[in-house]
Amino acid sequence: MADPAWAELSSDFDALYARRGRPSIPPEQLIRALLLQVLYGIRSERQRMERIQYDLLFRWFVGLGIDEQEWDATVFTKNRDRRLGGEVSQRLLEAVLEQARSKKLLSQEHFTVDGTLLEAGASRNSFVPKEPATVVGTGARGRKCLRDTHESKPDPEARLYKKSAAGEAHPSYLGQVIIENRNGLVVTACATQSSTAAERPAALTMLDQMHPRAPDQRITLGADKLYQEQKFIEGLRQRQGVPHVAE
Numbered sequence: 001m002a003d004p005a006w007a008e009l010s011s012d013f014d015a016l017y018a019r020r021g022r023p024s025i026p027p028e029q030l031i032r033a034l035l036l037q038v039l040y041g042i043r044s045e046r047q048r049m050e051r052i053q054y055d056l057l058f059r060w061f062v063g064l065g066i067d068e069q070e071w072d073a074t075v076f077t078k079n080r081d082r083r084l085g086g087e088v089s090q091r092l093l094e095a096v097l098e099q100a101r102s103k104k105l106l107s108q109e110h111f112t113v114d115g116t117l118l119e120a121g122a123s124r125n126s127f128v129p130k131e132p133a134t135v136v137g138t139g140a141r142g143r144k145c146l147r148d149t150h151e152s153k154p155d156p157e158a159r160l161y162k163k164s165a166a167g168e169a170h171p172s173y174l175g176q177v178i179i180e181n182r183n184g185l186v187v188t189a190c191a192t193q194s195s196t197a198a199e200r201p202a203a204l205t206m207l208d209q210m211h212p213r214a215p216d217q218r219i220t221l222g223a224d225k226l227y228q229e230q231k232f233i234e235g236l237r238q239r240q241g242v243p244h245v246a247e
Contacts, residue, residue: 001096001099002032002035002096004095004099005092005095005096005099006028008095009028009088009091009092009095012088012091013026013027013028025071025075025076025079026063027088028063029062029063029064030076030079030080031088031089031092032061032062032063033048033052033062033076034080036048036051036052036058036061036062044073044121045073045074045076045077046073048073049070049071049072049073049076052064052070052071053070093186093188093189097185097187097211100183100185101211105182105183105185106180106182106183106185106187107180107181107182107183108180108211108213108217108219109217109218109219109220110180110181110182110219110220110222111178111179111180111181111187111219111220111221111222112178112179112181112221112222112223113176113177113178113179113199113203113206113221113222113223113227114176114177114179114199114223114224115174115175115176115177115198115199115202115226116174116175116177117161117162117163117170117172117173117174117175117194118172118173118174118175118191119170119171119172120152120155120158120170120171120172120173121154121155122152122153122154122155122158122171123171124160124169124170124171126152126153126154126155126171127150127151127152127153127160127171128150128151128152128153129149129150130148130149130150130151135148135149136148146160147159147160152171155171157173157193158171158172158173158194159171159172159173159193159194159195160172160194161174161194161195172194173191173192173193173194174191174192174193174194174195174198174199174202175189175190175191176189176190176191176192176198176199176202176203176206177189178203178206178207178210178221181222187210187211188206188209188210189206190202190205190206196226199226199227200226200227200229200231200232203221203223203227203232203236204232204235204236204239207221207236207239207241208239215240216240217240218240218241218242219240219241219242220241220242220243220244221236221241221242221243221244221245222244222245223243223244223245223246224245224246225245225246225247227243227245228245228246228247233245
């Protein structure tokens with residue numbers, strides 16, 4: 001499934017290659033390595049490099065020869081951050097979805113939305129106080145929250161967050177997905193900062209990014225009780241959506 005997607009995105013990858021200086025890691029190899037990390041649940045950059053070092057199937061899929069030197073984890077991270085943006089990842093998802101759509105595997109009418117916690121690559125102990133002069137209250141009536149007064153040194157955008165009252169807060173982000181209900185395939189996704197109010201606006205944005213449909217075509221959207229909010233329900237109905245939201 002990946003090979004036709006790479007071929008479709010070939011012109012985009014060509015634009016990402018360095019034109020001068022030392023050769024960079026080819027963008028398609030970056031994405032192939034990231035895909036392996038996701039599918040096999042590899043937790044860190046260094047563990048992924050170790051797998052590529054001794055696993056011949058990993059090397060074959062990524063595109064490294066048996067005698068080629070695997071990449072340094074730090075070099076890989078810098079190349080990934082510099083070369084790969086959200087637009088390339090989104091277009092790859094769309095190219096794979098187009099294959100599923102051509103085989104009639106995607107429902108065009110019934111969907112489900114949800115958010116999941118993504119742990120950041122930072123620890124609770126990495127949070128330090130911000131400079132007092134830069135602190136601005138973002139809570140109700142200007143109240144200063146922990147996110148306003150402290151930040152993680154290695155990952156300033158991560159926030160301490162927990163999905164349930166009984167859990168422990170960890171530095172994290174929220175991954176948002178919309179799934180079609182025929183085969184349970186993800187049709188669009190995004191990541192946001194952790195917040196109790198982040199999932200509903202993200203869901204409406206993802207609905208706008210989905211494959212175009214006829215203006216009068218209605219869809220259903222299932223969701224848990226966190227999405228039971230008047231503003232979200234109104235926004236969903238404006239987009240010809242029928243809410244199936246838990247109460």
